[in-house]
Amino acid sequence: xxxxxxxxxxxxxxxxxxxxxxxxxxxxxxxxxxxxxxxxxxxxxxxxxxxxxxxxxxxxxxxxxxxxxxxxxxxxxxxxxxxxxxxxxxxxxxxxxxxxxxxxxxxxxxxxxxxxxxxxxxxxxxxxxxxxxxxx
Ligand code: ZN
Numbered sequence: 001x002x003x004x005x006x007x008x009x010x011x012x013x014x015x016x017x018x019x020x021x022x023x024x025x026x027x028x029x030x031x032x033x034x035x036x037x038x039x040x041x042x043x044x045x046x047x048x049x050x051x052x053x054x055x056x057x058x059x060x061x062x063x064x065x066x067x068x069x070x071x072x073x074x075x076x077x078x079x080x081x082x083x084x085x086x087x088x089x090x091x092x093x094x095x096x097x098x099x100x101x102x103x104x105x106x107x108x109x110x111x112x113x114x115x116x117x118x119x120x121x122x123x124x125x126x127x128x129x130x131x132x133x134x135x136x
Contacts, residue, residue: 001089003081006130007045007052011068011077015044015057018074022046022055030055034109041065043109054080054109078116078126086113086131093117105131 012018022028023046031052032045040063046053056077058066068077083089086105093100101116108114108130117127 001083001092003083003129005051006080006082007054008076009043009054009056009078009080009128011056011058011065011074013069013074015042015055018055018057019044022053028053032110035059036109038107039064045110078128080114080128080130082112082130082132084131086115086129089129090115093121098122 010018019030023030028046028048030044031047034043034045035041036043040058040060042057042059044055044057046055056065058069060066065077090100090103090105094103099118099121101118102114105113105115108128110130111133113131113133115129117129119126
């Protein structure tokens with residue numbers, strides 16, 4: 001099995017302030033903005049050459065991102081590893097007793113299927129597993 005780092009998710013409290021830093025101060029470009037309605041999140045992908053940065057903005061108070069920011073403040077939220085076969089990866093993790101947040105793949109940003117691994121089983125890091133539509 002192999003996995004590729006796809007992006008790093010950053011929860012922001014204020015998109016305006018985040019844009020002032022990443023775009024205006026660092027000179028980076030927000031390449032894609034996407035609404036993930038199921039998660040009440042707007043994701044802004046910033047190109048940095050390799051894996052992207054994903055600025056995550058809550059669109060409602062019930063968003064997991066709003067809860068995260070309330071509890072811990074803005075900051076690093078998750079890393080996303082892209083795999084070829086998400087269902088098989090979940091099965092493999094399950095068989096080893098790894099705690100999963102999503103037992104089955106669900107639609108995520110970038111037209112991909114995603115599933116989250118619980119940080120308790122991933123050394124304190126929220127790990128998102130992702131399978132792009134065409135396996136790439
Ligand atoms: Zn993400």
